[in-house]
Amino acid sequence: MPQGIIIKGIGGFYYVSVGGKVLECKARGKFRKEKITPLVGDRVDVVEEYGGYIIQNIYPRITKLIRPSVANVDQAVIAFACMKPSPNLNLLDKFLIMSSYNKLKTVICMNKIDLMSERDGCKILEHYSKAGYKCIYTSTVTGEGIEDLKKELKNVITVFAGPSGVGKSSMLNKVQSSLRLKTGDISEKSERGKNTTRHTELLELKGGGYVVDTPGFSSLDIGFIPKDELQDYFPEFSDFRGYCRYAHCSHINEPGCAVKEAVRGNIIDDMRYTSYTRLYDELSRIRRSYK
Ligand SMILES: Nc1nc2c(ncn2[C@@H]2O[C@H](COP(=O)(O)OP(=O)(O)O)[C@@H](O)[C@H]2O)c(=O)[nH]1
Ligand SMILES: [Mg+2]
Ligand SMILES: [Zn+2]
Known part of the structure; x- marks a missing residue:
């Protein structure tokens, strides 16, 4: 059969x-x-x-995503632009959490680096590579980083996520021109208006592997994650698990917190820790309003 x-x-x-x-x-x-x-x-x-x-x-099914509705996805490429639109790191953190929650391997892709000076370009994702995430910088204008991206896509099923307009479809067209995906903010917007039945589709890559292009979401709801589990989605905290004074330390206000100590020692990135506290706050408020 x-x-x-x-x-x-x-x-x-x-x-x-x-x-x-x-x-x-x-x-x-x-x-x-x-x-x-x-x-x-x-x-x-x-x-x-x-x-x-x-x-x-x-x-x-090994994995099952709801949005887009696809089974057996191995990996998410989380795409942002370094400008136009400028990156929303709070949203990036939410995408990372969703990807990990869905048990996907994650690659962060910062596109449109042709719009940045070399010096600034490399800074944005430093926080994330330091946290252990695989990061790629790309430009569909200069072609930079596209070969790196291609390598990551080989022989796996990858979903492209990230806000609309960051260049997801353009990147996929660069990876394989025969895909001929529609690009461009303006045409895409008007298309979305009349064409609501955009079908989810696995696009086959010639070198092996499949990709799923998504229109992109500008917000993500992570409210279903219990606030005490949020720390599990920050991989850089894992080295310090078990070293806090309190077994169920939330790493927010407790004394003798190994995570906060690591932030002070610049071992954990300060910006990522701030993002953690902000999301923790957000989740605490959601839980309260449910009661
Ligand atoms: N400067 C620059 N513009 C890009 C790049 N990649 C895509 N764009 C432009 O960004 C806009 C949105 O691209 P698109 O691929 O449709 O984004 P998507 O909504 O994420 O699929 C289009 O006008 C593209 O021409 C890039 O690397 N550099
Ligand atoms: Mg697109
Ligand atoms: Zn702690």
């Missing part, structure tokens, strides 16, 4: 990539009875029946 991956679903049909071919398939009726909806990214078995193709089996 051929095994493939669902790259697109439209009007009850699923398009399954099998050994270089794309087959138009229907899902076996049993899935509806079991309340299972096939998702883009699902690895499936396909059988031929009466001249058509049927999805016979869906393999267990």
Whole structure:
């Protein structure tokens, strides 16, 4: 039985990539009875029946994203621009939390570095590379960093996230020109108005791997994360876990806090710690208003 991956679903049909071919398939009726909806990214078995193709089996999902709705994503490229639009680091931190919450590998990509002087360009993400994140600087104008990006995309399923207008679609076109994704803020805005059924699609890369382009969100809700778990999403805190005076230290006001000590010693980045306290505050307020 051929095994493939669902790259697109439209009007009850699923398009399954099998050994270089794309087959138009229907899902076996049993899935509806079991309340299972096939998702883009699902690895499936396909059988031929009466001249058509049927999805016979869906393999267990390794990951499952809700927005966009895709299964088995391995990695998120979180894209920002160093200007136009200028980066919103609070939003970047939320994207990082979401990515980690969804068990994805994360790459931060700062695009449009052609708009910056060399000296300033390298500063923005210093806080993040210091925290252990993989960071890439790119420009679709000069082509800088595109080869690095390509390497990261090879043989995995990557979702491109980040605000709209930062150059996600342009970057993907640079990675592979045959993708021909629509770019440009103005046309995209008007398109979004009339074309609400933008389908989520896995785009196959010639070198192996798939990418998902997203229109981009300008806000993210992380309110479902309990405030006491927020620290788990700051990887640079992990070295200090267990060294605070209090076992359940929130690293906010407690005395003898190893994390705060590390911030004072400049081992943990001050800006990232400030971001932690701000998000902690935000989550504390949300929890209170639920009661
Ligand atoms: N200066 C500069 N402009 C870029 C770069 N990448 C994309 N752009 C421009 O930014 C705008 C938005 O790009 P687009 O790819 O549609 O962004 P998306 O909404 O994130 O997909 C377009 O006008 C692009 O031409 C870059 O590296 N440098
Ligand atoms: Mg786009
Ligand atoms: Zn602490």
